[in-house]
Amino acid sequence: MNPVHYLVYLFPIATLLALFAFFYWYWGTQRAPLAKRLITPPEEAPREQxxxxxxxxxxxLVRRDAIPILxxxxxxAxxxxxxxGSLRAPQSAxxxxxxxxxxxxxxEAVQVSQLWYYPNLGTGKYQVEISEDGVTWLTLWSRTETDEAxxxxxxxxxxxxxxxxESFAMTQNYNQLFKWNELTFENPQYIRYLRITGQANKGLLELGEVALFDMAGNRVEVPGSVSPLFDEQDMVPDKPTYYDEAYFDEIYHPRTAWEHIRxxxxxxxxxxxxxxxxxxxxxxxxxxxxxxxxxMGTLFGVGMLPLLYVFLKNLFGRTSIATCGTILLAADFMHLTQTRLATIDTYAFFFILLMYWFMYRYLTLPAGTPFRKCALPLFLSGLFWGIGAASKWTVIYGCTGLVVLYFIGLYQKVRDWPAEQPGRVKWVFQILGFSVLVFAVIPAAIYTLSYLPYAMAEGDTSLTGLISAMWENQKYMxxxxxxxxxxxxxxxRWYQWLFDIRPILYYMDNDVAGYTTRFAAFVNPVVCWGGLLAVASCAVQAVRxxxxxxxFIFIGYLAQLVPWFFIGRITFAYHYFPSVLFLVLALCYVFHTLAEREExxxxxxxxxxVTGGAVGLYALFYPVLVGIQIPTWYxxxxxxxxxxxxF
Known part of the structure; x- marks a missing residue:
């Protein structure tokens, strides 16, 4: 290995040393008793319960919060x-x-060296035949060869x-859809006529576009064609990349979204x-x-930032902390990469953020608050938990934390009910009954109604058919x-996520010598390592x-992480994505406890x-978060x- 390569290890060492130094200093500041303030703005004063x-x-929020939010x-954004991603892709099929x-x-007859094709919906295979005169036909065959290695x-x-x-050499498998698939011929032939015969596995077998290339690598023009296979030739890319086609789990979720639409x-x-x-x-x-x-995923990723800002301002009351916390999420690697990928994890994170935010707003209401003022934040927390659960089960895991926080808060409100204020028993029954409605009945209805596209595809949209479609899918999942x-x-595994040990590589292209294009999902080391130390600090401060x-922060973090201890299926770094929310909250809590001692x-x-370090790493790693070509030495x-x- 080139000795220069060892210099790369200075980056993680420096990052770790800086974070350990910060937390060593932090805990040094926490040993002294909290000073009393003589003149303190009431909105920033620490409250001793x-x-x-x-x-x-x-x-x-106050007016000045608009500037950092925007x-x-x-x-x-x-x-x-x-x-x-490209706004152009074959639409007809x-x-x-x-x-x-x-x-x-x-x-005219052209010697063709390559055939590209862009499948739409359906799986199966095609028999491809060519002829120079329309009489004698050759068939495209495929065989598997093994080299010496x-x-x-x-x-x-x-x-x-x-x-x-295999005479049905052109395949259309589930992992080939909405991608440009390339066939290079061992013995190029002159083509004047092209015949394609399909064999579907089930139902549809839609082929979006076909492109032919001559011996020089130039695309063969098919002028005046009105066929769906040759009518969008201007959408054939010079070189297929993630920008032009599906990658990773995009072979699943966009396809399903398209099937629901149709x-x-x-x-x-x-x-x-x-x-x-x-x-x-x-x-x-x-x-x-x-x-x-x-x-939509990218838009939701952008939308998380103002929501988080409001949440942080509600929690800590300081514009500076809310600003830095929002920047930490904006500078997180996984937040960027995951929200640019067309999977459903983004929506899970978004609704987890909302359900915890509104639960916090309910918990902060003092004992004796009338039921009508408690109802709205509880309703919104339950609503977004139901919407999130209907998007991905990861939200259901997080609901365990929501339930724990709810009952702790309920106990405290009953315990601290003002002795001189009547109506405690009535309030308890109202809250419990309303909670069953907003955290069980309404989410169950949302979850079931989300299966309407399944019932419509099956031709039975009755309540019985809808419930049946939903229930059968639960068993399958x-x-x-x-x-x-x-x-x-x-x-x-989950214990590797804690330390950023194994990112998941989504895309790689090394076709250009000396350069590489790739991107992966993992957490910004400042957020990952610093956030983990901050979560531990939250656990200590909750007791101390x-x-x-x-x-609140510690329970939320555990609720998203602990279920993965017991899940035996194969897992990936992106399953840690919802926990990033609580890593950021934990870091902001550390900032808050420092702010309390600003005298x-x-x-x-x-x-x-700390915030600047996260932004610096974001800039350093940005090319491998979005797929910008970089030199291999970098x-x-x-x-x-x-x-x-x-990398």
């Missing part, structure tokens, strides 16, 4: 939407599901009926439907294009997820200071240094912090 309680002030959101054949002619390669060649191999029975049913229905809004707006199926045990080169806010410590430079000597990182 006689008992452990969540009740307290929920700090509102600025952070706008800057992040630019980085998130930049080069998100030829359905070969009935097993029909289609014949196409070129103006034992590697297998599929070879495509033209032959008559004596050919050996009223077709969905292929991917391993998650609840609502996340795909939300994704479908972008497809309706921008077409079945990479930008269209990624748009339980069976499916318990059986996902195959190995994967980028899988990881009897601090409810610290307990004794100059805390803001330390907070700005990847190896700057970004490859650990051998397990795919």
């Amino acid at each position: 006689p008992r452990f309680t969540f009740a307290g002030r929920c700090h509102p 600025l952070i959101t706008a800057v992040y 630019v980085t998130a939407f930049a080069h998100l 030829w359905d070969f599901g009935s097993g029909e054949s289609a014949t196409f002619s070129l103006p 034992g590697s297998e390669e599929t070879v495509y060649y033209w032959a008559d009926s004596t050919g050996y191999g 009223g077709i029975e969905p292929y991917e049913i391993s998650h609840p439907p609502l996340g795909k229905l939300i994704m479908g809004i972008g497809i309706r707006l921008f077409g079945m294009t990479p930008f269209g199926w990624r748009f 339980l069976s499916y997820h318990s059986g996902v045990t195959d190995s994967h080169p980028y899988s990881s 200071r009897r601090c409810a806010r610290a307990l 004794m410590v100059n805390w803001k430079p330390a907070m700005f240094a 990847s190896n000597n700057v970004l490859g912090w650990f051998p397990s990182w795919p």
